[in-house]
Amino acid sequence: MSITPLMPVYPRCGVRPVRGDHCHLISEDGTRYLDFASGIAVNLLGHSNDHLIGAIQRQAATLMHVSNLYGSPQGEHLAQRLVDLTFADTVFFTNSGAEAVECAIKAARAYHSHVGNDDKYELITFKNAFHGRTMATISASNQEKMHKGFLPLLQGFKYVDFDDLEGARAAIGPNTAGFLVEPIQGEGGIRDASDEFLKGLRALCDEHDLMLIFDEVQCGVARTGTLYAYEQYGIEPDIMATAKGIGGGFPMGACLATEKAARGMVIGTHGSTYGGNPLAMAAGEAVLDVVANPEFLAEVSAKGERLRGRLEQFIGNYPDLFELVRGRGLMLGVKMKAEPRPFVAHLRDNHQLLAVAAGDMTFRVLPPLVIDDSHIDEFMDKLSAAAASYDPEAPAT
Numbered sequence: 001m002s003i004t005p006l007m008p009v010y011p012r013c014g015v016r017p018v019r020g021d022h023c024h025l026i027s028e029d030g031t032r033y034l035d036f037a038s039g040i041a042v043n044l045l046g047h048s049n050d051h052l053i054g055a056i057q058r059q060a061a062t063l064m065h066v067s068n069l070y071g072s073p074q075g076e077h078l079a080q081r082l083v084d085l086t087f088a089d090t091v092f093f094t095n096s097g098a099e100a101v102e103c104a105i106k107a108a109r110a111y112h113s114h115v116g117n118d119d120k121y122e123l124i125t126f127k128n129a130f131h132g133r134t135m136a137t138i139s140a141s142n143q144e145k146m147h148k149g150f151l152p153l154l155q156g157f158k159y160v161d162f163d164d165l166e167g168a169r170a171a172i173g174p175n176t177a178g179f180l181v182e183p184i185q186g187e188g189g190i191r192d193a194s195d196e197f198l199k200g201l202r203a204l205c206d207e208h209d210l211m212l213i214f215d216e217v218q219c220g221v222a223r224t225g226t227l228y229a230y231e232q233y234g235i236e237p238d239i240m241a242t243a244k245g246i247g248g249g250f251p252m253g254a255c256l257a258t259e260k261a262a263r264g265m266v267i268g269t270h271g272s273t274y275g276g277n278p279l280a281m282a283a284g285e286a287v288l289d290v291v292a293n294p295e296f297l298a299e300v301s302a303k304g305e306r307l308r309g310r311l312e313q314f315i316g317n318y319p320d321l322f323e324l325v326r327g328r329g330l331m332l333g334v335k336m337k338a339e340p341r342p343f344v345a346h347l348r349d350n351h352q353l354l355a356v357a358a359g360d361m362t363f364r365v366l367p368p369l370v371i372d373d374s375h376i377d378e379f380m381d382k383l384s385a386a387a388a389s390y391d392p393e394a395p396a397t
């Protein structure tokens with residue numbers, strides 16, 4: 001047999017982490033890495049946060065899981081907090097980002113179907129988006145590399161250029177149910193939507209009675225310096241998917257909606273065995289305890305500004321290698337003039353620095369939100385050394 005016991009769908013690198021220590025990861029062979037990847041924007045509180053660990057340990061010893069057939073004091077409490085903190089009136093808890101987006105897609109279709117408009121099922125989505133790896137969420141993305149081998153796709157998605165309001169307007173037709181958009185594209189290369197674009201989508205939705213769905217799976221949960229990125233755009237979605245950082249490393253997600261948007265999500269329409277179980281709720285509560293706090297959020301913005309300023313100054317030394325820095329808060333991207341993957345491998349293998357490659361020639365800088373200036377210094381030192389020793393022509397390790 002030549003297939004590996006772990007289904008070989010990931011191009012896994014040689015780093016094999018076995019332990020976390022705040023903003024560092026320690027591999028099987030004892031090497032210590034500065035983790036500016038955070039499990040792809042997941043470990044908001046770093047790897048050994050006492051508050052999160054304590055909450056999970058206590059809840060694990062009290063009650064890990066019960067069915068959604070029973071009342072959920074734990075779920076009600078966290079849902080109420082999210083309702084109080086956001087645009088939403090109601091929350092469905094999931095175990096991942098893709099499931100949160102799935103719920104959002106179903107809610108948008110059900111919104112129209114509920115009043116007999118079964119023909120309004122189509123979502124307009126945006127090129128180079130990433131919404132997850134289930135059949136519906138790959139269908140929502142135009143990226144053919146995710147479709148190959150899995151056809152036929154789910155029907156009902158139309159792809160338009162990101163940040164192109166006129167294109168979005170022109171794509172509206174008799175079957176349109178709404179828009180699904182990442183306010184800041186993550187996998188697509190840390191590309192943030194313009195104010196005019198998101199405000200324009202909001203206006204189109206109001207005008208045509210369409211659902212505006214934000215996928216904040218990557219940019220949400222304090223990553224950009226506000227609890228959710230939409231707050232910075234001065235508008236609100238009807239439905240929003242959140243996950244990644246929301247459990248701080250515990251698998252968890254949520255679909256948030258207004259009362260109006262959730263009108264079709266009535267008894268029997270949706271479900272999940274694990275979604276919202278007490279253990280996940282304890283993790284979610286612990287993360288919110290830390291991040292849903294104006295001082296913490298202001299710190300994320302300030303650290304993001306400092307890191308961005310340092311990065312911008314630094315890339316000026318290497319105009320042949322780097323093009324620009326973009327993003328918000330601690331969701332930053334460095335657009336390169338060469339393929340980012342070999343450079344990310346060089347950072348990792350030769351300088352013990354973890355970052356994440358993304359689309360559009362960009363690598364992502366997604367540190368835990370609890371970094372301090374010493375981590376920013378360490379990051380800049382490693383990045384500078386890596387750029388100085390980088391040979392784009394050398395074969396990747």
Ligand SMILES: *Cc1c(COP(=O)(O)O)cnc(C)c1O
Pocket residue numbers: 095096097098099101130131132133182186187215216217218219243244
């Ligand atoms: C990661 C991601 C998802 C998918 O989340 P999973 O937990 O991997 O299912 C969806 N949307 C965006 C924007 C993401 O970054």
